[in-house]
Amino acid sequence: MSIGPSITRIAAAIGDPVRAEMLAALMGGRALTATELANCAGITKQTGSSHLRKLLDAGLITVRSQGRHRYFGIANEDVAHLLEQMIGVADKTARLRTGPKEPALRKARVCYDHLAGEIAVDIYDRLLRNELICFVGESLTLTAEGARWMARFGIDVERLRSQRRALCRACLDWSERRNHLAGALGAAFLERLLERGWVRRERNSRLITIRPAGEIGLKRVLGSPR
Amino acid sequence: MSIGPSITRIAAAIGDPVRAEMLAALMGGRALTATELANCAGITKQTGSSHLRKLLDAGLITVRSQGRHRYFGIANEDVAHLLEQMIGVADKTARLRTGPKEPALRKARVCYDHLAGEIAVDIYDRLLRNELICFVGESLTLTAEGARWMARFGIDVERLRSQRRALCRACLDWSERRNHLAGALGAAFLERLLERGWVRRERNSRLITIRPAGEIGLKRVLGSPR
DNA sequence: CTAACGGTTCGAGCCGGATCGAACCGTCGA
DNA sequence: TCGACGGTTCGATCCGGCTCGAACCGTTAG
Numbered sequence: 001m002s003i004g005p006s007i008t009r010i011a012a013a014i015g016d017p018v019r020a021e022m023l024a025a026l027m028g029g030r031a032l033t034a035t036e037l038a039n040c041a042g043i044t045k046q047t048g049s050s051h052l053r054k055l056l057d058a059g060l061i062t063v064r065s066q067g068r069h070r071y072f073g074i075a076n077e078d079v080a081h082l083l084e085q086m087i088g089v090a091d092k093t094a095r096l097r098t099g100p101k102e103p104a105l106r107k108a109r110v111c112y113d114h115l116a117g118e119i120a121v122d123i124y125d126r127l128l129r130n131e132l133i134c135f136v137g138e139s140l141t142l143t144a145e146g147a148r149w150m151a152r153f154g155i156d157v158e159r160l161r162s163q164r165r166a167l168c169r170a171c172l173d174w175s176e177r178r179n180h181l182a183g184a185l186g187a188a189f190l191e192r193l194l195e196r197g198w199v200r201r202e203r204n205s206r207l208i209t210i211r212p213a214g215e216i217g218l219k220r221v222l223g224s225p226r
Numbered sequence: 227m228s229i230g231p232s233i234t235r236i237a238a239a240i241g242d243p244v245r246a247e248m249l250a251a252l253m254g255g256r257a258l259t260a261t262e263l264a265n266c267a268g269i270t271k272q273t274g275s276s277h278l279r280k281l282l283d284a285g286l287i288t289v290r291s292q293g294r295h296r297y298f299g300i301a302n303e304d305v306a307h308l309l310e311q312m313i314g315v316a317d318k319t320a321r322l323r324t325g326p327k328e329p330a331l332r333k334a335r336v337c338y339d340h341l342a343g344e345i346a347v348d349i350y351d352r353l354l355r356n357e358l359i360c361f362v363g364e365s366l367t368l369t370a371e372g373a374r375w376m377a378r379f380g381i382d383v384e385r386l387r388s389q390r391r392a393l394c395r396a397c398l399d400w401s402e403r404r405n406h407l408a409g410a411l412g413a414a415f416l417e418r419l420l421e422r423g424w425v426r427r428e429r430n431s432r433l434i435t436i437r438p439a440g441e442i443g444l445k446r447v448l449g450s451p452r
Numbered sequence: 453c454t455a456a457c458g459g460t461t462c463g464a465g466c467c468g469g470a471t472c473g474a475a476c477c478g479t480c481g482a
Numbered sequence: 483t484c485g486a487c488g489g490t491t492c493g494a495t496c497c498g499g500c501t502c503g504a505a506c507c508g509t510t511a512g
Contacts (some may be wrong), residue, residue, distance in 0.1 A: 258457090259458075260459060260460090261457095261458065261459080271458080271459065271460090272459090272460075272461085272462095274459095275459065275461085276460090276461095292468090294457070294458050294459075294461070295456090295458065295459090296458080411457055420471075
């Protein structure tokens with residue numbers, strides 16, 4: 001009758017150092033192969049394979065077989081969000097003893113498939129202030145003006161709407177404790193920033209760096225932050 | 227450099243059947259003693275004591291000593307929210323193999339210190355529709371009319387405002403996948419519902435049942451749902 | 453003061469699961 | 483066709499941590 005066992009399944013799956021490391025690597029948004037994941041966790045591929053099976057059983061990741069490779073990735077947005085929340089709680093309770101670390105990650109990072117961190121919160125604020133997105137009741141929606149804006153920015157909004165996935169979602173940022181943009185639009189927005197060369201993702205990491213062109217460009221299309 | 231270890235700390239602390247059961251019991255919102263928690267997890271108090279220390283070390287729970295008793299409770303709203311999210315993910319991945327369980331919990335339950343479930347989402351919608359709460363930018367706020375309404379309902383809003391805790395917060399309901407009211411106001415609202423005898427909490431459970439007076443009363447003060 | 457009770461600490465036992473070597477399967481390239 | 487490579491399975495080993503009995507400390511009640 002109790003809900004204890006159900007959360008044990010999930011938490012125990014995450015709560016192993018090796019598996020946590022694998023999930024952290026996958027939070028970078030890139031699909032990785034079994035060997036890559038084993039390497040970045042510092043174990044042999046046999047052991048890695050067993051861990052990956054556990055993560056699959058728990059429903060936390062998915063696989064896509066491609067030739068002789070198997071690409072693993074975070075299962076869905078809910079799992080990604082759960083992991084972000086967990087980092088938030090961990091960070092908050094650890095701060096007391098260790099002190100803040102990784103300020104660069106606070107500035108900008110990938111959260112599964114969209115942008116997170118200080119920059120992401122700033123962008124979200126400006127989208128809201130310019131009435132390109134707004135709350136209708138409790139759900140975040142793209143305004144008509146917002147749709148035109150996104151089209152000018154190079155995003156095919158109609159294609160996104162046809163996906164089963166929600167177009168806009170507000171996602172609580174653990175480092176900023178404020179919302180940023182998620183959902184299909186959030187993912188497309190990040191993709192476009194990368195294509196334009198406004199931001200760059202670091203190799204094998206969740207870290208995102210903003211390039212000068214991005215600083216200038218964002219200011220031009222969205223106005224100054226604050 | 228990686229964030230793996232930090233989430234391991236948290237997830238491993240939750241990912242033990244006994245500790246998960248304890249946390250689930252504490253999600254009922256009541257502070258419980260070490261022996262009570264040991265009993266509801268089905269272990270001896272020595273073992274329980276060790277588990278409780280681990281949960282304390284992880285920062286997931288807090289203690290308050292009172293005479294020869296020690297009362298344990300969920301550390302804060304973030305932890306409660308994390309656990310709810312985890313239930314949501316667990317539920318979603320398990321549904322495929324087990325099927326939905328506990329429909330009563332979906333109807334109404336306690337989420338740490340405020341109301342959750344179908345009823346809570348309904349109430350939230352009606353508060354929003356009547357413009358008693360609204361989004362200002364991204365943060366949920368109580369309107370002037372809402373403050374008067376709450377006062378009539380028997381809630382001392384000024385006292386709540388003076389707390390360090392946020393007055394209104396939107397909390398994503400795992401069973402409904404829509405928002406409900408959290409924060410100091412959410413807690414006070416539930417308290418008032420209990421005082422009025424509109425709802426009742428089941429002993430040793432997160433379950434909340436709506437009494438006839440509550441059905442009628444809520445309809446009178448907030449209008450019909452939908 | 454003493455007994456009862458709530459809670460923690462210590463120590464020993466035990467079990468689950470993480471780990472890796474070795475063998476095996478399937479795909480790709482030559 | 484054969485060898486190289488990515489990945490999984492099996493089996494043996496080993497270690498961490500969960501568990502409880504026993505002893506101990508502090509508080510409360512009589």
